[in-house]
Amino acid sequence: MTRPDSIAAAVEDVLELHRDRLALLAGIDRPKIGYLSIQTPEEILLAAGAIPFRLTGEFSTETDGASVHLGSNYCSYVLSCFGEGLAGVYGFADAVVFVDACDMRKRLWETWARTVPGCESWFLELPNDASPLSKSFFAGQLRKLIRRLEQRYGRPIGEGALRDGIARCNRTRELMQRLYDGNKRGSPLLTGQQSIDLVKAATTGLKDEFNDRLAALLDAAASQQPRAGRPRHRVLICGSYFDQPAIVEVIEATGADIVCGDISNGVKYFEGRIDADAEPVAAIADYYLEKHTSARCIDTDIRLRHLFDLVRDYRVESVIYFALKFCDTNLHDYPYIKEKLREQQIPVLFIEGEHNGSNIASIKTRIETFLEPRFF
DSSP states (O other), rough: OOOOOOHHHHHHHHHHHHHTHHHHTSSSSSEOOOOSTTSSSSHHHHTTTTTTEEOOSSSSSHHHHHHHHHHHSSSSHHHHHHHHHHTTTTTTTTTTEOSSHHHHHHHHHHHHHHSTTTOEEEOOOOOOSSOOHHHHHHHHHHHHHHHHHHHTOOOOOOOHHHHHHHHHHHHHHHHHHHHHHHHHSOOOOOOOHHHHHHHHHHHHSSSHHHHHHHHHHHHTTTTTTOOOSSEEOOOOEEEOOOOOOOHHHHHHTTTTTEEEEEEEHHHHHHOOOOOOOOHHHHHHHHHHHHHOOSSSSSSSHHHHHHHHHHHHTTOOEEEEEEEEETTTHHHHHHHHHHHHHHHOOEEEEEEEEOOOOOOOHHHHHHHHHHHHHGGG
């Protein structure tokens, strides 16, 4: 993919926020609070004056120590994040917020609290539907988090601070959606891995810096001409936590483009907006429950309709469903998703892998066998 130098430089400027995230975060004299799940309300952490950053599990490849505490039959993303905690990768963090996104993350919270010194661990119960009762319950959980933050930092978190946090995060969502909207109209501006790294740059927590840099990238790309040549096959990736550069490289080497990622490092992170006019805590609770695209939620048909909307909007021709080994929620979801995709004659390939990409050789063969015949 060739681009003008101004666009390439703007892309690198945004992605730098992820590549240098540990040094950047360690060097800022403000509280830092980590999280694993994208259902974590960054708006509230920002309102407390903290920097909310996501644990990515990529800075420590050693999971043997984590397996001793949790067991080897755990999702490798959870094990990798715990390995980072044990290795002191996030020694600059005041706390980590854990959300009840799956049983393994709940066990991780319990174990982290006992074994990672100097870092508080807080837990949010997350309902698995978006009923009025569930929204009310989750709003109560958020208010408990607010009280804990107020006690921890000795400062009130008022409505104005919450609205400011909402505005900053909504701005991030708006800019990222504008970038992804270009994928609907034609070829992606970014490679598949750059798109993932851009979401990870957003989760570094430096919202204003990220928003400014992404806005500059969108300005630089405004006059970008569509890619010349034969259109490439259009692929959507969905399933578990996905950060697999080797798999992305294999897909793109076949001549396909990853036009959409229905993953937490993709549209799941930024789709939708929080109602800026509603009562802030209730609006935040409504937003995070109404997204309802996680496999942990009980209504698979809501998730399926959302997936079909993405297939239509991004003109997807094939779907690759990736599940981390031992990711029970996504493994359980797949057979029904596969059946419904095939009823609509949408080709789908299932891949099971590890967070460290250790089984790439066999995966490469399967991806090539799945995609290459579709170009003729």
